[in-house]
Amino acid sequence: MTEPRPRYVPPEGHARLRLTVAWDGAAYAGWQSQPSVPSVQDVLQEAFLRLTPGVFRPVAAGRTDAGVHAEAxxxxxxxxxxxxxxxxxxARALNAHLPSTLAVLDxxxxxxGFHARFSCTERRYVYRLLRAPQRHPLWAGRALHVSAPLDVGGMxxxxxxxxxxxxFAAFATQEDRQTVRELRRLAVVPGGDLWEVHVAGESFLRHMVRGLVGTLLLVGAGRLEVGAVTDILASRQRSQAGANVPAHGLYFSGARYDGQDGG
Structure with a gap:
């Protein structure tokens, strides 16, 4: 039987708010605060400090890497x-103090008992591919351009x-944590020129999603047999899988919170 998740409380004298936030990853070195580079966490906290002192550092459902976008x-x-x-x-008051690359949606x-990170039971990502003969300026920095045909059935x-x-050690970069994960969904969804790779699981290793997509692209291009991915998993060697696709095609698209309001 699954153990119930811990319930979290805010520090004494404080109230906890839940936000939905979106951003353009090109403007940030990721969610997590880092010295001397812009992070979503720091910019959002600065906006809160314009409205009230004593606010704690924001906590997100996931720690996205540099260049990764967030829809929700x-x-x-x-x-x-x-x-x-x-x-x-x-939300309107915060957005008045935020740059155009970052917005609080609600x-x-x-x-x-809510905790944005530790109460989360599923995280969802979308990787977008521009499957077209020529690049398109409106998708620059938003989707990976792939001009060659792809075998969606094989992928x-x-x-x-x-x-x-x-x-999933073979798909992770510089990972010190245990590497067993449950991948609940991995599917390539073609749609005209814009294709999407949908990914869902409770948690992911560093660069795991980008490594999975890079490997599927090798299969789609005919450079890797479908059955080879089983051998790649068994190898636990990062060099056996496809290269990480660029961050600019990746979006954090949503999360689930079982048993909590709004989940």
Missing amino acids: MPVHVDVPAGFQLPLPRL VEAAPP NAAAARLTGTHD
């Missing part, structure tokens, strides 16, 4: 209990072999 990232922030600004006005009181056959609980 759950975030929690602990603010002083006496914070006066009404929640229906807070704000609500967090349900009891999805390989994806099916990768789906499930496996040791």
Whole structure:
């Protein structure tokens, strides 16, 4: 029987808010605060500090890498209990202090026990491919341009072999954690010139999603047999899998919180 997840409470004298945040990854070195480079976490906290002192550092459902976009990232922030600004006005007030590359889409009181990172039961990503003969300026920095034909059937056959609980060491970069993960969904969805690779799981290793997509592209191009992905998994060697695709095609697209309001 699955153990219930811990319930988290904000620090004494504070209230927890749940936000949905979106950003253009090209402007940031990732979510996590880092010295001397812009991070989403720092820029968002600075906007909060314009409205109230005593706010804690924001916490996100996932720590995206440099260049990765977010369409709908759950975030929690602990603010002083006496914070006066009404929640229906807070997103607009924050956005007035944020750059055009970052926006708060909505704000609500967090349900009891909510933690944006540790309460999360599924994280979802989309990788976008521009499958067209020529590049398109409106998709520059938003999708990976692939001009050659791709075998979508072969890619999805390989994806099916990768789906499930496996040791994904061969798809991770400089990973010190244990490398067994449950990959709940990996599917290539063609659609005209714009194709999407949908990925879902509770948690991912560093660069794992980009390594999976890079490997599927080798299968789609006929440079890797479908069955070879099973051998790649067994090898646990990063050199056996495809190269990481560029970050600019990757989007954090959503998250799930089982048993909590708004999940």
